[in-house]
Amino acid sequence: MGDIGILQKKEQLSRQFLLLISIIGVFLYLQFGLLDLSVPHQPMILTLLVLFLFIVELFPVPVWKGQITISFPLVYAIYLIDGLAYTIVFYGIIVAAINIMNRRPLRIIFFNPAMQVISFYIAHLLCQWLYPQMPIEGLSRVLQGIIHFNLLIIPFYFMNNLIVDFVFAIRPQTYNLKIWKMKALFEVYSFLISYGYIVLLHVLGNQRRGTIDVFSFFFFFIPLVCVALLSSIIANLKKEKAKLKALFSISSELNKKIARSDWLTFLKDNLQEFIDVDAWILWKRRPEGWLFRFAAGPVNEDLTMSAETAAALDKITNLTIYHNAKRDPSPAGIFFTKEIGTLLYAPLILENELVGMFVFGRSRTNSFGEDDMRSAATLANQLAVLIKTRWLFAEQEKRLILEERNRIARDIHDGVAQSLAGAIMNLETAQRKFAKMPDDSLRLMGESTEKLRRSLKEVRESIYALRPYPTERVGLLSAITAKINAVKREHNLDINLETRGPEFHLSSMVEKIIFDICQESVQNAVKHAEASKIDILLSYQKENVLLKVKDNGKGFSLFQAMIKAREHPHFGILHMNESADKIQASLQVDSREGAGTEITLTVPRMGIEGSDLRDQAYASR
Numbered sequence: 001m002g003d004i005g006i007l008q009k010k011e012q013l014s015r016q017f018l019l020l021i022s023i024i025g026v027f028l029y030l031q032f033g034l035l036d037l038s039v040p041h042q043p044m045i046l047t048l049l050v051l052f053l054f055i056v057e058l059f060p061v062p063v064w065k066g067q068i069t070i071s072f073p074l075v076y077a078i079y080l081i082d083g084l085a086y087t088i089v090f091y092g093i094i095v096a097a098i099n100i101m102n103r104r105p106l107r108i109i110f111f112n113p114a115m116q117v118i119s120f121y122i123a124h125l126l127c128q129w130l131y132p133q134m135p136i137e138g139l140s141r142v143l144q145g146i147i148h149f150n151l152l153i154i155p156f157y158f159m160n161n162l163i164v165d166f167v168f169a170i171r172p173q174t175y176n177l178k179i180w181k182m183k184a185l186f187e188v189y190s191f192l193i194s195y196g197y198i199v200l201l202h203v204l205g206n207q208r209r210g211t212i213d214v215f216s217f218f219f220f221f222i223p224l225v226c227v228a229l230l231s232s233i234i235a236n237l238k239k240e241k242a243k244l245k246a247l248f249s250i251s252s253e254l255n256k257k258i259a260r261s262d263w264l265t266f267l268k269d270n271l272q273e274f275i276d277v278d279a280w281i282l283w284k285r286r287p288e289g290w291l292f293r294f295a296a297g298p299v300n301e302d303l304t305m306s307a308e309t310a311a312a313l314d315k316i317t318n319l320t321i322y323h324n325a326k327r328d329p330s331p332a333g334i335f336f337t338k339e340i341g342t343l344l345y346a347p348l349i350l351e352n353e354l355v356g357m358f359v360f361g362r363s364r365t366n367s368f369g370e371d372d373m374r375s376a377a378t379l380a381n382q383l384a385v386l387i388k389t390r391w392l393f394a395e396q397e398k399r400l401i402l403e404e405r406n407r408i409a410r411d412i413h414d415g416v417a418q419s420l421a422g423a424i425m426n427l428e429t430a431q432r433k434f435a436k437m438p439d440d441s442l443r444l445m446g447e448s449t450e451k452l453r454r455s456l457k458e459v460r461e462s463i464y465a466l467r468p469y470p471t472e473r474v475g476l477l478s479a480i481t482a483k484i485n486a487v488k489r490e491h492n493l494d495i496n497l498e499t500r501g502p503e504f505h506l507s508s509m510v511e512k513i514i515f516d517i518c519q520e521s522v523q524n525a526v527k528h529a530e531a532s533k534i535d536i537l538l539s540y541q542k543e544n545v546l547l548k549v550k551d552n553g554k555g556f557s558l559f560q561a562m563i564k565a566r567e568h569p570h571f572g573i574l575h576m577n578e579s580a581d582k583i584q585a586s587l588q589v590d591s592r593e594g595a596g597t598e599i600t601l602t603v604p605r606m607g608i609e610g611s612d613l614r615d616q617a618y619a620s621r
Contacts, residue, residue: 025114033088059232072194123156145202341365348384501540521549529553
C-alpha cells in the first residue's frame with residue numbers, strides 16, 4: 001500500500017507540474033506573443049520560414065534508436081527577422097498542432113508548446129542581458145552574430161532539457177541513467193546540427209552578394225527541409241520493412257512451433273519488433289469460456305475473469321481502442337495495472353468465429369494510431385489461424401487416440417480374449433474328464449498351455465506397442481534399420497536397405513505410418529510370401545518421400561486379397577491403405593501369383609518439414 005501511495009503522489013505531482021508549465025507558457029504566449037504582434041517586416045519570408053518550420057517539426061530526423069528535430073535554425077531565423085513575438089506565436093502554434101495531429105493527450109498538447117515558449121523566452125532574456133556586456137567591439141559581424149546566437153541557443157537547450165528531465169524524474173515511471181544518456185545524446189545531435197547550420201547562416205548572410213530575399217532563404221533552408229523529409233520517409237520505409245520482416249519471422253517460427261507447448265514464448269520475445277507496446281494479454285476462447293494463455297508487462301495475472309467480462313469480450317468483433325483506460329473503463333481493464341493508459345482490443349476471428357482476444361496496452365493515453373491498428377489486426381489474423389490450427393491438431397490427436405484405443409480393444413477381443421476363452425474351456429473340459437479319461441485331459445491341458453503361451457506373447461507385443469514408438473526414439477531411418485536387423489536375426493533372410501537423398505525431418509505421425517507400412521510389408525513377405533530376399537528403398541525427394549518394399553516371394557492375387565480383407569478387417573493391406581489415407585499418401589500394391597510383391601508408398605511433402613532440397617533421388621529401379 002505504501003508503494004502505491006508513493007506512485008499516486010508522484011503521478012499527482014507530475015500532473016501539477018505539467019499544469020504549472022502549461023499556465024506559465026500560455027501567459028507568456030499571450031503577454032509577449034499575441035499582444036505584441038505587429039506588421040511583419042517581410043511577410044513572404046515569414047510565411048516561407050513558418051511553412052518550413054512546420055515541415056521540419058512534423059518530420060523529425062531519425063538518429064540511432066530515436067528521433068530529433070532540427071527546427072532551431074528556422075526558429076532563430078524568424079527571431080532575427082521579426083522578433084520575439086512572431087517566434088513565440090508560430091513556434092507554439094506549430095508544436096501544438098503537431099501534437100494534436102499525433103493524437104497526444106490534452107495535457108501534453110498544452111505542455112509541449114508551453115515548454116518551448118518558456119525555454120525560448122528565458123533564452124531571449126539572458127541573451128538580451130548578456131549580449132550588451134560582451135566585448136564585441138572590433139569583432140567582425142560574423143563573430144558578433146555567432147556570439148549572439150550562442151547566448152540564445154545554449155540557454156534554450158539547457159532550459160528545455162531541464163524541464164523535461166524534471167518531469168521524467170518526478171513521474172511514476174522509471175527514468176534511469178540509460179534513458180537519460182540516450183535522451184541527452186539525441187539533444188546533442190540536434191544541438192550540433194542546429195549550431196552548424198546557424199554558423200553557416202551568419203557566414204553566408206554577411207557576405208555582400210546582393211539583396212537577401214525570399215529566394216535566398218528558400219535555397220538556404222531547403223536542404224534542411226529535404227534532410228528532414230527524406231530521412232523521415234526513409235526511416236518510415238525501414239520501419240515498415242522491419243515490421244514485415246518481424247511478422248514473417250514471427251509467423252514462420254510460430255508455424256514451426258505450432259505443435260509445441262512453448263510456441264508463445266517466441267511471440268513474447270519478439271513482439272516488440274512488430275508492435276511497440278508496454279503490456280499485452282492473449283486469451284483463447286473455448287466453448288466452456290475464455291482461457292488465459294499469455295501475458296507480458298504490468299498486468300494482473302492472478303485475477304479470474306467474471307461472467308460480465310466474458311460476455312463483454314464476446315461482443316468485441318472489431319478493433320476497439322480505449323484511449324483513456326482510467327476515464328473509460330474497458331472490459332479487460334482490471335487485468336492491467338494503473339500504469340497502462342490506453343488499451344487496444346484485437347479480436348482473433350476466423351471464418352466469423354471468435355477464437356481469441358489480443359489486448360495491447362501502452363502507458364500513454366491516446367497513443368495508438370492507424371499504423372498500430374493495422375499491425376495489431378495483421379498479428380491477430382495470424383494468431384487466429386494458428387490457434388484454430390492448434391485446435392484442429394488437438395482434435396485430430398484425440399481422434400487418433402480414440403482410434404488407437406478401439407484398435408487395441410479390437411485386437412484384444414479378436415486375439416488374446418479368444419485364446420484365453422478357448423484355453424479356459426479346454427481346462428474346464430479336462431477337469432471334468434480327468435477321472436475317466438486322463439489321456440484326453442492331458443491333451444487338452446497341453447493345448448491350453450500352448451494357447452496361453454500365444455496369448456502371453458500377444459500381450460507382450462501389445463505392451464511393447466504402447467511404449468514410445470521407435471521412430472520417436474531414434475528417427476525413421478534408424479527405426480527401419482533396427483527392424484531389418486531384428487528380422488534378419490530371427491529368420492536369416494537377405495534384406496537390403498537403400499537410401500537416397502539427404503534425410504530431413506517429418507512429422508511424428510508421418511514417420512510412424514511410414515514405419516508401420518514398412519514393417520507390415522516385411523512381415524507379410526516373411527509370413528505369407530515365404531520370400532528369401534527383400535529389397536527396401538527409402539528415397540527423400542524434393543516433393544515426396546518414397547518407400548518401396550519388394551520381395552521374391554510367391555505373390556498373391558490382389559482381388560482375392562481384397563475379398564479376404566472384407567472378411568478380416570485386421571488384414572494388413574487394408575490397414576496400410578487406411579493409414580496412407582491419413583497422411584494423404586498413395587499406396588500401390590503390385591503382385592501376382594508366383595512373381596513376388598512390390599509395395600510402393602508415396603508421401604507428399606506438406607512444406608513444413610524444412611527448406612527445399614535438391615532432388616537427388618530417383619524412384620526407378
